Amino acid sequence: MTDDKHGGPPVHALLADGTTVCIRPVARHDHEQLRGLYEEMSPENLRLRFFGASRRSAEMAADRACAAPHPGYRALLAERQGQVIGLAEYDTSGAGTEAEISIAVADGLHHRGVGTLLVEHLVSAARAEGVTAFVADALSENREVLRLFADLGLRTTRRFEGPEVRCTIVLDEDDTYLSAVEERGRAADVASLEPLLRPNAVAVVGAGRRAGSVGRAILHQLHAGGFTRRLFAVNPAATAILGVPCHPSVTALPMTPDLAVLAVPAATVPETAEECGKAGVRALLVVTAGLDPDQVRSLLATCRTYGMRLVGPNCLGISNTDPALRLDATFAAGHPRPGTAGVAVQSGGVGIALLDGLSRLGIGVSTFASLGDKYDVSGNDMLQWWESDSRTDLALLHLESFGNPRAFSRTARRVTRRIPVLTVDAGRTDAGRRAAASHTAAAATRTMTRGALFTQAGITATRSVGELLEAAALLHSQPLPAEARVAIVTNAGGAGVLAADACAEAGLRLPAPTPQLVDDLLAVLPEGAAVGNPVDATAAVTEEELANCVDRLMRHSGVDAVLVALVPTAVAAATGDDLVRALTRAPARRVKPVAVIRLEQALPVELLPADGGTVPSYSEPQAAARALAHAVERSAWLARPAGTVPALEGVETERAHAVVERYLDRNLDGGWLDPRSCAELLDCYGIPQLSWAWAETEDDAVLAADRLRGADGRVVMKGYWPGLLHKSAEHAVHLDLRGDSQVRAAFRDLETRFAGLLTGVVLQPLADRGTELFAGVVQDQVFGPLVLFGLGGTATEILADHAARLAPLTDHDVHDLITAPRCAPLLFGADGARPVDLEGLEQLLLRLSRMASDLPQLAEADFNPVLATPGGVSVLDARVRLLPRRPQDPYLRRLR
Template sequence: MTGTKEAPVHALLGDGTTVRIRQAGSADREEMLRLYQEMSPENLRLRFFSTNPASAGKAADRVAAGERPGYRALAAEYAGHLVGLAEYEVLPPGSTAEISVAVADGWHRRGVATLLLEHLADAARTAGVTAFSADALAENHDVLKVFHDLGLRVTSHFDGPEVHCTVELTEDNTYLNAVEIRGRVADVVSLQPLLRPRAVVVIGAGRKPGSVGRAILRNIRTSSYTGLVYAVHPEAAAVAGVHAYSSVADLPQVPDLAVIAIPAAYVDGVAEECGKAGVRALLVVSAGLNTQQAAGLMGSCRRHGMRLVGPNCLGLANTEDRVRLDATFAARHPGPGTAGVAVQSGGVGIALLDGLARLGIGASSFVSLGDKYDVSGNDMLQWWESDGHTDLALLHLESFGNPRAFSRTARRVARAMPILTVDAGRSEAGRRAAASHTAAAATPTMTRQALFTQAGITATRTIGELLDTAALLHAQPLAAGTKVVVVSNAGGAGVLAADACTDAGLVVPALSADLVDELLGLLPDGATATNPVDVTAAVGEKQLQACVSLLARHGAVNAVLVALVPTAVAAATGEDLVRALTSAPEPLPRPVVAVLPAQAARVELLPAADESTVPAYSDAEDAARALAHTAARADWLSRLPSSVPDSPSVETGRARDLAAAYLDGNPKGGWLDPQATAALLACYGIPQIPWAWARDEDEAVDAAERLAGPDGRVVMKAYWPGLLHKSEQHALHLDLHNASQIRAAHRDLVTRFGDRMTGVVIQPLAERGTELFAGVVQDEVFGPLVVFGLGGTATELLADHAARLAPLTELDAHDLLTSPHCSPLLFGYAGRPAADLGALEQLLHRLSRMASDLPQLADVDLNPVLAGAHGITTLDARVRLVPRHAHDPYLRRLR
């Protein structure tokens, strides 16, 4: 059992230090001896159970023997020196491995051993190891704590002065939560020098006005930054009133953050200079780095443990009172506030900052991620979660480095604060691959929307819509449902507002007779209260306030939308109808939004007497969409987080063997034949209609006699490698009754397809039922995606599909069943019998499990899946495998 040699990676320790994790081998003997020789006698005794110097030599020799079956050693490096080692050796019969771990003196309690064991466990799982065993002295509390704090199941057996520990390597939710907590702590600590620096240096601030570096330096100075600021210039004594030094090495103290705004050709060299000086974070606004320059920049950051924002970005800002840093070249300082903003586009960033400032929401921190070499949206979510100043997260991400890790973080953070994003790139043409219905259905837009939906992220279509929704989320309670009452002083405006609500997916219900009577008792003669509520142009301020207050407190209402147009009546009487919405003495329990067509701004927050604000929109459609987003968030929050259920009777080992055997014979991958497809689906208990393989006409007749149902009818399907859409190529015959029809059908297929056809599949004619489609596609970036929807020959034409990222939780599977437009057919639409929903959910979970178990699974296409009251069955299935290694998206590592 030999593990594959993995490329070195960098990861963060608990104190934010960056170390390099790599495979140890023959070249490490001297470094291993040095590590042991520098240990105290007490630590040597705890490591080797004795102080015999020969033990260190034997341990170094074991590592120096290099890679071999059943052995793996991983080293942690800092500044070119080993600071830790973890190794395992497989014990017979091969499912358990004995481990040992050593950490250099001076590096204890910083997370070195834990990080190494996480990576060692990942390598062991890939090699088929299911448990670690380790012996330690009972007094070695540190190493025993490391084992028990991993988040894995540990059993301990005491034998005199020693303890024998067994660590099971099952990667369940408890373990992932433990890894997540460790990663979050390390990440936030590593971002402190970037977002709360005590000193900043700007490199590239020119003497002439107009340079980017000079603009950043000016913004830092005029933002009342609380730390020290320096400039580096090779010739000038001062830049923009800041004393300048010729190099970073000449600075009177080492800054936490260096801002680099110089030509691309010099960036990597300056980054290395910063790293050697001890700078802990870089903000690179320079653009146009080529591959070599980019590699040099990242190499310096990783070698010296510097976090990096950029390159090719607008900058960053932190408005906290203790920081007040504006290291951007934006024209205006960000307004202080409570919204965290992270964008890849500088232009989008400026638009969001300006919009938040105008609304009075402001920003807690802002990061322009640019080309996103290092710091990402995932990092910023974790920062906002813990900074104590942010209650609203706004993202504009054009790409995802690790979508599954991002999704897991976002699910957690979205429970504490709303996360809003602009769903950029929707116009990109979907992958209309002819390879399978699954690949055709799984467009990039669908994939992103699956991520956003599962993670509880509010995805808007435009920046304006994002700000509309942010204003409502900031100002009002959530709409705990979709029932909206429209109130208007002009009938036409009320009708348009009701239409806008319906278009946004909201409901404008008729009001109960009691509520109608109560409303009419408050309103002037001529008013109607059927919803929309027409209060008429004669309504007074106090009447309108009483009407809105009654509705916002009524249990049958989730939100109130008030559309007001200026009238001569109100002007003549001096009534201020807008004030009726802002003068309530205490907060209302349900959201109230105003639509003011005469308002110049798209959205404003109107100050209210209760110290809250009321969002006012110039267009009812904007207000309705914002309400729909808040209702969707309330619905997501109302659901308790669900888990990924176990799939009983799954043969994962056999499935992996089948996949490996196929790829051994087909190194480039391909579509499985019917026999291999059926065998793989059987490993996961996916129900299939009985079938038989026939190579010629006589075998087809014999198969039909065995498989024909009570009515004697069968189906014949041609097969050859590469045939995917049988209906389109007329490669099947339905409703065959007898031997003569079967022979005629077989001759027809042979005549038309000739030697291409390697055989036929015979199946009994299926009973009636709802034809559905289910499948899996492996996205190169997002991982496996489970797709479900209407099946049959029109599946791509109607495009009635939903998708979720695997692994599916119980809620994910339920959402997949209810999201497509065809879902009423499953619940007994128009008198039809309801489908077996439990069987459908099991099918989706089993597909999800298959996709999670087999990274080689590129496509699964089950179409149609016949669903009826008494179960489901797959009538046609295709599976494609490609060579691909498992990749743990949750393993702690930097880009």
């Protein structure tokens, strides 16, 4: 049996209890194990499976699963450490889009999610083959299988026929099903991380007797940090290290540790991991660096075989500051302060900086993971852990790569509704690596793609570790502002000006105070105060006056946040007033954020102790404004309901697949669609195109021009040959052609200049005047399809006025795409002009998104220009490139 016929290559995934299984197609050599799977079932389970108990049932079932493949049949099995524990099959009987499904799970392994996981993988395979529904017959007393079908998250109907019930499961991939899969995946993921982040026993393998070794440093951190559970060292040359009992090998330990920390030479990591797996260790932390590709493959294969979760290799370690555990398995210089921030990083240096910064701020850390080379445990895993951890109210990430960005995005969208998720947008210099294949690929930088991911997921993206800590301080300590209206108060006019500039540059608004507010503030401020925005309270302001001023600003409906810029003065020193205390003495009553700017402050950001909380204090106005702007963005994201992907009429998905398959059958390596195939593909999705005609001879061109001419009689001629990308750059376009003679002359010109290349021409009526836009999509192998939109025409690359969102686009995403580019005012009717057809523009982007989501073979599409007028929207020029790619379900539960 081949992978292509039976559901793809083997993958590993997690059961409900966090154990690892392999899901793979059935092979002929599985016959004995499959027969044993059935023979070892109890008579009752055999009766429920086969509606009777026959000695031939096991043999016949194994024969069926291992028979030569036939169209419409798939069989997947689940195995653990080489032992088959479950089987799921479907069969369409060679025709139709409905398939019979059957499931078998080994006795003793029910209620652990084996059957559900197998069905999820069958659903994914079936959808790719055009199967639209599963049907299954079961005895009405078989509550377990009926519950499995009911809990999948798919639409299921039942029809009772005597003692039997016929279930029909519709294979719609809607959000209900994805959410159900996500929830099952989250629970399994968290369960699998328990041995790693809440181990009952830890062994440090490779702890040295001499000071300076990494293993000894980690052992010291665990021992000195007060790890509350069992701790062992593994070293054949010692009986104790740092007072910790030492044993010659993992197998010689008095008990099997949940977590083994490997600090051994790279060459011995695979062998040591194998020893751990055989001993029953459930998680590995590999701090060793320098593993070669073969060693990495061996390490990961061992982890998958024995069901061990892996952090690293090449990492700083992990920590859980829960007082009941006090796990510090790192080689950082100090212990992290217990607190409420979850931290996951790929860089050990960034990890140390964040641990130090969070400890200094007093926020502290709940759980820390240095992911290193990130071959298994990822940022997605840690987000799900923090989502389930009542101790974490803030998540900080530093990720240089994403294993499954689409799954990460769905997880992050859910988690950010509960706690702030912040990241350092690392690797921004990837923007310099631009593809040159087309306008779309050139515009779609990795920076733009990551930005789209963060924006759509509600993640607060910062540009440095310092900015990350600045934002974390405010989000941790202050309520979110309702909007971006900021009032500035200062005791020094110059400091207020600096703060005002910083706010404006950060996109915050500084509304002028109302007359009533002016009167209220003047009533509590000293003589000479100037009430504008900023409010100059003068150097004579007292602690009480400043507190009253801030309180009145807080109560004003036109103010969402207050920034207080203070400088030390001799006046305050002489009177004994503490202006900072005016802001920290009663923050518990405040429902709006307040932050302090102290230009003399030595540290970039501090959290000042206050009654009932803390107040953030910044040494630079720009830092305070940036942090507040991040809070405004988070508030706006939370206030907006989750978007939906609108249903579209007139989409012919099957026809589109046929167009793609027909082209790839003729062009095995893929390429750019010819104009006729391209137009047909766009027509499958109802994407509006300007009228056009294809001509291969001069006479055909004249006839086509006669049919296409509008009221003014002018047409456009565009040359075409395979591989032509930039018609304007090649001077392969003739505009404003009038009459037959000009059409003939234009055709002859193209035929002469591009002799041996030209295969035909495209003719179109000269388009009306309007706004020229650009829309396109790039299918990123990691991030999925990215939709771009912005100013089009010949200026699209020069001005680079583009916005991007990851498909599938929701209604909110489309709105963001249209309003984000600098050219957006042109679309909404700038300078008294009529707005363009915004609804038509939204439909075009949604249909482009749908096309990219439906067709993984669509490598890129480039619509430039798209003409937008008040009367409608149409594509004037389109190019589409296809590649022979297999569809892959980004939401299917599997480990990397």
